[in-house]
Amino acid sequence: MSNNFFRHARALALTAGFIGMLGLAACNKEQPAAPQAAAPAAAKVYLVGVESAYAPFSAENEQKQVVGFDIDVMKALAKRIGIEVKFVPTPFEGFFNFLAQGDRDLLISAITITDERKKSVSFSEPYFVATQTIAVPAADTKVSKMNDLKPLTVGTQSATSGDELVQQVLGKNNAKIKRFESTPLALKELEGGGVDAVVADEPVVKNYIANNPNSKLRTVTDDTFPKEDYGIAVRKDDPELLAKINKGLADMKADGSFAAISAQYFGK
Structure with a gap:
């Protein structure tokens, strides 16, 4: 074979190798990535407005965690209906505004169901029945009913049903009504003599007196006080959401789990 033959063969081989490399490069060219499935949306966390100074229903412990009867009920209820909740301490005076503006999704803190409040929010079926009570110094013998408060200076928590009750007796704009951010603050003022009496939810007042034995306060019950849901x-x-809550509450009451929580705080 001549040298020309070998040169021609070599040229063919080089050409074939070059074409092969082009083909390989074409095969190895990065292909568009297949579209990835969208990540599942994070589960909604429902923000629950709670008052942080309303024991035994809701109050902050030493670790700044909100605890209490309402908190335990809401935790059990959330688990029952399959939602995640986060408790957010919220001033009671602005409770319903926070809900209306979308800053809270739920409210729970011994909220009395009233016709006036029903105009702006929807309420679940009642889960607790309470009444108001009058707190006075233990040595006081003058107060035995609500009308005895007319000449006195009376403390209440702002925007509560206790506040409304006092207004009905003393008058809406009576300067002798002293309003406080929380019921414990009103009771502390009563201890110090800054007011003559306090009207507030009975379970909260009794809880305060039980946990502050040196307060030297007593309660007065007026049979005319209405029951509050x-x-x-x-x-x-x-x-x-309201339908889920009502179904969950009904199931908890039916299976005894609600009663078990209640017994921890109020006895059987």
Whole structure:
């Protein structure tokens, strides 16, 4: 064979190798990535407005965690209906505004169901029945009923049903009504003589006296005080959530789990 033959063969081999490399490069060219499935959306966390100074229903412990009867009920209820909740301490005076503005999804803190409040929020079925009481110094013998408060200076928590009750007796704009951010603050003022009496939810007043034995306070019951139903509040545009809450409460009452929580705080 001539040298020309070998040169021609070599040229063919080089050409074939070059074409092969082009083909390989084409094969190895990065292909568009297959579209990835969208990550599942994070589960909604429902923000629950609670008052942080309303023991035994809701109050902060030493670790700044909100604890109490309402908290335990809401935790059990959330688990029952399959939602995640986060408790957010909220001033009671602005409770319903926070809900209306969307800053809270639920409200629970011994909230009395009233016709006036029903105009702006939806309430669950009642989960607790309470009444108001009058707190006075233990040495006081003058107060035996609500009307005895007319000449006195009376403390209440702002925007509560106790506040409304005092207004009915003393008058809405009576300067002798002293309003406080929380019921414990009003009771502390009573201890110091800054007010003559306090009207507030009976379980809260009794809890305060039991845990402050040196307060030297007593309670006065007026048979004319109406019974008050507590409910969980949601926005009117969230009927699905309200239905879940009512179903969950009904199931908890039926299977005894609600009674078990109640017994921890109020006895059987």
